[in-house]
Amino acid sequence: MFGRWSTSHHEEGNSQEQITSKVNELKAKLGPLVGRNAIYCSDACLKRYLVARNWNVDKAKKMLEETFKWRSMYKPDEIRWPEIAFESETGKLYRASFHDREGRTVLIMKPGKQNTTSLENQIRHLVYLMENALLNLPEGQEQMSWLIDFNGWSLSTSVPIKSARETVNILQNHYPERLALAFLYNPPRIFEAFWKVVKYFLDPKTFQKVRFVYPKKQESVELMKSYFDEENLPSEFGGKAQLEYVHEEYSRLMIQDDVKCAAFWEPGEKQHHVVNGYTSAAVAPE
Numbered sequence: 250m251f252g253r254w255s256t257s258h259h260e261e262g263n264s265q266e267q268i269t270s271k272v273n274e275l276k277a278k279l280g281p282l283v284g285r286n287a288i289y290c291s292d293a294c295l296k297r298y299l300v301a302r303n304w305n306v307d308k309a310k311k312m313l314e315e316t317f318k319w320r321s322m323y324k325p326d327e328i329r330w331p332e333i334a335f336e337s338e339t340g341k342l343y344r345a346s347f348h349d350r351e352g353r354t355v356l357i358m359k360p361g362k363q364n365t366t367s368l369e370n371q372i373r374h375l376v377y378l379m380e381n382a383l384l385n386l387p388e389g390q391e392q393m394s395w396l397i398d399f400n401g402w403s404l405s406t407s408v409p410i411k412s413a414r415e416t417v418n419i420l421q422n423h424y425p426e427r428l429a430l431a432f433l434y435n436p437p438r439i440f441e442a443f444w445k446v447v448k449y450f451l452d453p454k455t456f457q458k459v460r461f462v463y464p465k466k467q468e469s470v471e472l473m474k475s476y477f478d479e480e481n482l483p484s485e486f487g488g489k490a491q492l493e494y495v496h497e498e499y500s501r502l503m504i505q506d507d508v509k510c511a512a513f514w515e516p517g518e519k520q521h522h523v524v525n526g527y528t529s530a531a532v533a534p535e
Contacts, residue, residue, distance in 0.1 A: 274306050285514055297426035320423070324379050336374035342378055343494060349476050361399065392428065397434060431460065432476075437443065
């Protein structure tokens with residue numbers, strides 16, 4: 250029916266008609282959706298799950314149904330800043346004020362600034378900021394980039410393997426095709442032992458999105474320039490910007506975003522339109 254179907258990450262070889270047909274087939278198999286599942290499942294969302302499962306409709310349906318269960322239990326859209334603000338006090342993880350050259354939201358991670366010990370809270374913090382990053386995507390963009398600064402990192406500050414595995418599972422299974430690239434900036438040699446274990450948790454698509462960046466290597470410098478404007482990129486990542494994380498200022502922004510998040514996910518009779526790969530409630534301009 251579709252001729253030769255391309256199962257690559259990209260869409261080359263798959264016509265828009267073929268893609269639409271697959272999306273509609275997945276819609277039909279899912280059946281009518283209500284509440285937040287209906288808001289979640291835009292055509293762009295269904296397409297991401299299809300891409301993650303190499304356009305296999307049955308596998309994409311199963312993956313989506315697992316996400317429905319996870320979201321109903323974990324409630325990532327209901328996590329609010331006051332619950333996890335203490336996790337961000339050192340600036341170990343936050344949404345950057347700039348985007349990459351493709352307009353993707355950027356999450357900055359500094360694992361060397363780890364300040365807590367509860368793995369559950371650390372994962373909730375990451376989930377909250379992934380939701381926040383997606384909420385703040387420019388129109389037409391569906392993905393985020395991660396910048397990971399290894400300054401101060403050691404095995405004593407690294408997350409346990411169990412936690413790393415759970416984080417990878419959440420990213421791959423419930424946020425498919427949301428990560429564009431992860432830049433691991435100047436990891437120490439001792440990180441290799443940790444990476445040798447963690448990389449086996451990554452599926453091939455996610456593995457291909459990881460970039461190791463070493464500031465003394467010209468190819469790494471050029472790589473960063475190709476994805477980020479030097480004027481915006483913080484100096485700790487090889488850019489020219491002198492940025493400082495101020496927890497109080499950032500908290501004010503997050504509290505404002507909590508209000509926006511609550512409105513975004515509110516089910517009801519409002520007309521919805523697609524924004525950033527979700528189906529968002531239409532909001533009248535102020």
